[in-house]
Structures are given as structure tokens and as C-alpha cells.
Amino acid sequence: MTRVRMDLFASLDGYTPSDLTPDSPMGEDWGRLTAAYAGTRTFREKIFGDTSGAGTTGVDERYAAAFFQGVGAEIMGAGMFGLHSHPDDPDWKGWWGDTPPFGTPVYVLTHTAPRPSIPMDGGTTFHFRDAPIEDVLAEATEAAGGLDVRIGGGYRTARSFLRAGLVDELHLLVAPLFLGRGYRLWDDLTGFENTYTVTTEAAESGVVHVTLTR
Numbered sequence: 001m002t003r004v005r006m007d008l009f010a011s012l013d014g015y016t017p018s019d020l021t022p023d024s025p026m027g028e029d030w031g032r033l034t035a036a037y038a039g040t041r042t043f044r045e046k047i048f049g050d051t052s053g054a055g056t057t058g059v060d061e062r063y064a065a066a067f068f069q070g071v072g073a074e075i076m077g078a079g080m081f082g083l084h085s086h087p088d089d090p091d092w093k094g095w096w097g098d099t100p101p102f103g104t105p106v107y108v109l110t111h112t113a114p115r116p117s118i119p120m121d122g123g124t125t126f127h128f129r130d131a132p133i134e135d136v137l138a139e140a141t142e143a144a145g146g147l148d149v150r151i152g153g154g155y156r157t158a159r160s161f162l163r164a165g166l167v168d169e170l171h172l173l174v175a176p177l178f179l180g181r182g183y184r185l186w187d188d189l190t191g192f193e194n195t196y197t198v199t200t201e202a203a204e205s206g207v208v209h210v211t212l213t214r
Contacts, residue, residue: 001146002072002141002144002146002147002148002149003148003149003168003169004137004148004149004150004151004161004166004167004168004169005071005148005149005150005151005167005168005169005170005171006150006151006158006161006162006167006169006170006171007067007150007170007171007172007173008158008170008171008172008173008185009030009033009034009037009172009173009175010033010172010173010174010175010185011029011033011174011175011177011178011179011182012174012175012176012177012178013178013179013180014184014185014186015179015180015181015182015183015184015185016033016155016182016183016185017029017030017033017179017182017183018155018181018182018183019181019182027182029179029181029182032175032177032179033175033177033179034173034175035175036056036060036175036203036205036206036207037060037063037064037173037207039055039056039060039205040055040056040057040060040061040064041053041054041055041056041057041061041064042055042061042064042065042067042068043055043064046068046101047101056204056205058203058204059201059202059203059204059205059207059209060203060204060205060207060209063171063173063203063209067171068101070147070148071102071104071144071147071148071149071150072104072105072143072144072145072146072147072148072149073104073105073106073107073140073141073143073144073147073149073150074102074104074105074106074107074140074149074150074151074152075106075107075109075133075136075137075140075149075150075151075152075157075161076106076107076108076109076151076152076153076154076157077108077109077152077153077154077156077157078108078109078110078111078112079153079154079156079157080095080108080152080153080154080157081094081095081106081108081126082094082095083108083110083112083128087112090115093118093120093126094118094126096120096124098120098121099120099121099122099124100120100122100124101122101124102123102124103122103123103124104123104124104143104144105124105125105127105140105143105144106124106125106126106127107127107128107129107136107139107140108126108127108128108129109129109130109133109136109157110128110129110130111130112130114128114130115128133160133161133164133166134164134166137149137161137166151166151167155183155185158185159185162189162192163188163189165195167214168213168214169211169212169213169214170196170211170212171209171210171211172209172210172211172212173207173208173209173210174207174208174209174210175206175207176205176206176207176208192212193212195214196212196213196214197212197213197214198210198211198212199211199213
């Protein structure tokens with residue numbers, strides 16, 4: 001059965017970066033927020049192409065490996081693809097290089113003019129959709145072929161799926177730092193946890209992995 005999954009990064013004070021620029025597409029604080037996860041063996045291989053086997057193991061690595069398992073389709077916002085930074089460049093293929101790490105159909109939510117789909121190396125194809133999130137989710141679910149659908153960023157895309165109650169499993173990585181700035185993830189979501197089973201696990205890095213499962 002297809003489940004809708006989401007992974008989010010937050011600081012101890014509940015922020016995720018907001019200062020996205022073309023030179024820093026994930027925000028100035030993104031590196032600090034994700035340092036422990038980015039150092040795992042799986043992320044070094046999948047995201048950075050490091051096949052040396054280097055990287056941390058333990059709790060963070062276990063969650064990093066699970067991130068890539070059982071996903072048949074992805075949904076992301078235009079910002080995560082980088083469309084806002086290159087709105088008039090028909091040759092722009094996203095931040096993710098020639099071989100994006102998804103390996104599935106990826107549905108990019110956008111309100112700009114429709115673009116043709118972009119097939120990439122490694123099995124990723126970017127599709128661009130200006131439609132209600134429920135409709136895009138239905139299309140992604142069919143494309144997933146019984147595997148899960150993962151909801152990526154950015155902040156507005158994540159919040160729209162959370163507010164609509166469409167997420168079956170949320171994995172929240174709480175980094176042991178205070179940002180004091182950025183987007184506040186949980187505003188207007190009081191009691192969100194009430195329909196989920198909540199578990200927590202602390203990693204050797206100090207990151208707390210919070211999992212909410214419906």
C-alpha cells in the first residue's frame with residue numbers, strides 16, 4: 001500500500017532556513033542544520049557521489065538509508081527544483097546535476113507556464129504541474145506503482161501537505177542548535193501530533209529523530 005512520506009529538518013527552536021538565494025539555494029543555515037545527515041555514508045554516496053565507503057554510521061546512517069528505500073515517486077516545490085531562480089531558462093534542469101538522486105518520477109509544483117517533462121540519467125524524470133496538491137498526489141501515487149510517495153521541500157510545499165492532512169509518515173530531524181531565524185514549521189499546526197503515533201530516538205551526533213506514523 002502506498003504511503004505518503006516526508007522528511008524535514010528543523011532546529012531546536014523550530015526553524016528551517018528562509019534565506020534562499022541562487023548562490024545558496026537551500027539557505028545559509030542549511031549546512032549547519034543538515035551536517036550530521038550529510039556526513040553519513042549513505043548521503044555521501046547518494047548525494048555527493050562518494051563511493052569510497054567513507055562516512056558516519058550508527059543511528060543517523062540508519063535513517064539516511066531508510067530515506068532512499070521504497071520510494072516510487074516524489075513531489076517537490078518549484079524552489080527545491082530551482083525554478084524560481086531560473087524562470088526564463090528553458091534549458092535549466094534543476095540543482096541536482098545530470099544524475100539526480102531520486103531515480104523516480106518527480107512532480108514539481110509550479111504556477112509558472114507549463115514546461116515539458118525532463119528525463120534525466122539514473123531514472124529521474126521531472127514533470128511540472130500547476131494543479132491542486134490532491135490531484136498531483138493522485139498522479140504520483142499511480143506512478144509509484146505501489147511504492148511510497150515522498151514529499152520534498154520546500155517549506156511551503158511541506159506545510160501545504162501537512163495542513164491538508166495528507167502525510168502518513170513524517171520523519172523530523174531536530175538538529176541540536178538554535179537558528180533564531182527562518183521559516184517556522186509548526187505555526188497553526190497545534191495538535192498536529194494527535195492523529196499519529198510519535199517515537200523519538202537520539203543519534204550519536206546529537207540529532208533527535210522524531211517519527212510520526214499514522
